Amino acid sequence: MAETIVVTSGKGGVGKTTTSASIAVGLAQRGKRVAVIDFDIGLRNLDLIMGCERRVVYDFVNVIQGDCQLKQALIKDRRIETLFVLAASQTRDKDALTSDGVKRVLDELSAEGFDYIICDSPAGIEKGAHLAMYFADQAVVVVNPEVSSVRDSDRILGLLASRTQRAEQGNGGVKEHLLLTRYSPRRVATGEMMSVQDVKEILGLDVVGVVPESPDVLQASNAGVPVILNDNSDAARAYEDAVARLLGENVPFRFVEEPKKGFFARLLGR
Amino acid sequence: MNVGPSRGGQPDASKARGLVGAATIETDSSAVDIRYGQVGLVHVRIRTTDPGKLLDDLTGRVAAAPHFFRRTAVCLELAALETPATVPEVQAVVDALRRAGMLAVGLAGDPDAVGGLSMALNLPILSSFRAPNRPVPVVQPAEAAAPAPVTASPSAQANASPEGLVAAQIHQQPVRSGQRVYGRNRDLIVTAAVGAGAEVMADGCLHVYGSLRGRAMAGAHGETSARIFCQEFYAELISIAGIFRVFETIPSELAGKPVQAWLAGEDLRLARIG
Numbered sequence: 436m437a438e439t440i441v442v443t444s445g446k447g448g449v450g451k452t453t454t455s456a457s458i459a460v461g462l463a464q465r466g467k468r469v470a471v472i473d474f475d476i477g478l479r480n481l482d483l484i485m486g487c488e489r490r491v492v493y494d495f496v497n498v499i500q501g502d503c504q505l506k507q508a509l510i511k512d513r514r515i516e517t518l519f520v521l522a523a524s525q526t527r528d529k530d531a532l533t534s535d536g537v538k539r540v541l542d543e544l545s546a547e548g549f550d551y552i553i554c555d556s557p558a559g560i561e562k563g564a565h566l567a568m569y570f571a572d573q574a575v576v577v578v579n580p581e582v583s584s585v586r587d588s589d590r591i592l593g594l595l596a597s598r599t600q601r602a603e604q605g606n607g608g609v610k611e612h613l614l615l616t617r618y619s620p621r622r623v624a625t626g627e628m629m630s631v632q633d634v635k636e637i638l639g640l641d642v643v644g645v646v647p648e649s650p651d652v653l654q655a656s657n658a659g660v661p662v663i664l665n666d667n668s669d670a671a672r673a674y675e676d677a678v679a680r681l682l683g684e685n686v687p688f689r690f691v692e693e694p695k696k697g698f699f700a701r702l703l704g705r
Numbered sequence: 706m707n708v709g710p711s712r713g714g715q716p717d718a719s720k721a722r723g724l725v726g727a728a729t730i731e732t733d734s735s736a737v738d739i740r741y742g743q744v745g746l747v748h749v750r751i752r753t754t755d756p757g758k759l760l761d762d763l764t765g766r767v768a769a770a771p772h773f774f775r776r777t778a779v780c781l782e783l784a785a786l787e788t789p790a791t792v793p794e795v796q797a798v799v800d801a802l803r804r805a806g807m808l809a810v811g812l813a814g815d816p817d818a819v820g821g822l823s824m825a826l827n828l829p830i831l832s833s834f835r836a837p838n839r840p841v842p843v844v845q846p847a848e849a850a851a852p853a854p855v856t857a858s859p860s861a862q863a864n865a866s867p868e869g870l871v872a873a874q875i876h877q878q879p880v881r882s883g884q885r886v887y888g889r890n891r892d893l894i895v896t897a898a899v900g901a902g903a904e905v906m907a908d909g910c911l912h913v914y915g916s917l918r919g920r921a922m923a924g925a926h927g928e929t930s931a932r933i934f935c936q937e938f939y940a941e942l943i944s945i946a947g948i949f950r951v952f953e954t955i956p957s958e959l960a961g962k963p964v965q966a967w968l969a970g971e972d973l974r975l976a977r978i979g
Contacts, residue, residue, distance in 0.1 A: 587882075593884045639879050639898050
């Protein structure tokens with residue numbers, strides 16, 4: 436039985452697709468069979484971030500409408516053999532998604548032996564976001580440490596607790612995790628930015644990962660290589676830690692403290 | 706937007722003074738969409754039921770602002786009358802208002818007092834939300850926080866049988882932005898945080914054992930003795946029996962502290978607890 440994890444946020448542009456890609460890769464690197472699905476019909480970009488945009492023949496909507504078999508639409512990742520991508524349609528919009536259709540695809544993926552299904556949600560709270568979260572077992576709520584993102588995430592947490600299959604059936608609800616992205620310890624120290632503690636207090640949830648602001652993320656998108664595969668990046672290490680915590684490991688938080696300046700840096704006023 | 710979880714059910718009284726309803730009940734193929742909306746409504750509080758006197762008074766105002774009196778929807782408030790009005794008297798008032806260019810679309814006040822009029826005249830009862838008439842210091846000295854002890858849940862008992870105890874509604878999950886929880890005919894106790902953009906309401910008292918960042922409304926159907934208690938005060942709006950205050954900034958004496966709010970006459974007062 437596959438574990439379905441939705442990556443959502445409410446607010447746009449906070450790092451859902453970046454996170455979906457990196458978490459999917461992180462889990463697959465540990466030997467899990469992972470499928471990552473783009474629910475942003477019409478504005479697809481998971482395939483760009485994963486680097487397989489020129490290999491999309493059939494997409495999620497094709498599968499739902501029976502135009503093709505699921506196997507034909509799943510794109511195998513060239514770097515990790517247990518990782519598959521199901522791209523969204525670029526020409527349709529969210530109305531092409533149906534609840535039954537989504538359920539069928541998720542059930543079929545589970546039957547195919549996938550361990551994890553990552554659902555990359557679109558921004559907002561409309562149909563695409565609703566269907567991405569509806570069948571989830573777990574949710575990773577991506578939050579930037581700033582007020583609008585926190586407010587929107589609060590709304591999403593409310594929807595996760597009420598408008599999902601697990602909530603409606605009363606079997607324990609969706610397991611919620613917070614992931615902080617674009618975190619800058621220096622700006623937190625100067626009081627410009629909310630701290631991890633501030634966010635935890637407002638949203639009332641523990642944090643499963645803190646990903647620092649990093650230019651590597653933009654480079655990763657441009658190159659079509661999920662940032663977690665970058666050997667020299669703090670953001671990559673932070674995603675690895677987050678995956679470890681999702682799997683139940685206890686990992687101390689890195690990248691939350693301002694790095695101490697070396698003696699010469701301080702001397703020279705840098 | 707979709708309806709959040711609301712253990713107490715949705716309030717059925719619509720709001721006279723523009724309180725946000727964030728709920729939409731959606732059915733995809735029906736002929737009707739029903740949603741709560743924000744309405745700004747004029748209040749007309751009359752001190753006499755004499756149609757002649759009302760029209761004399763209004764004529765001057767109509768002349769001064771004719772554009773305002775063009776079938777303007779108004780909520781009629783009778784609380785300032787010395788004696789309770791009868792159905793024919795209120796009907797005459799409604800007719801007089803119509804001649805002056807105002808259409809009564811509801812009655813303000815306590816369901817017990819205006820219920821009969823509401824039924825006879827086919828006007829809904831709207832809770833009245835009134836801002837304080839004059840500036841009142843928000844924070845009262847500590848002594849004022851210990852007035853005559855309030856008997857346990859008088860409002861909850863008022864709507865139940867005299868002997869019966871109506872248990873408070875207890876809500877243990879965080880109330881998230883966009884959600885609304887309503888304690889109908891009783892007190893509401895929330896043992897988690899109330900987020901910014903969330904609403905907690907009760908006909909009786911409201912207790913939030915957590916941080917209160919959203920809107921809190923007690924005495925929703927007019928119980929003036931209802932109070933609001935919270936553990937960490939960051940509320941956006943506080944209302945008791947329709948008298949409300951918005952907090953653009955939180956007074957530093959109250960921010961993040963345990964606070965209670967109550968009505969003293971028409972003044973909404975707040976003070977630290979303990």
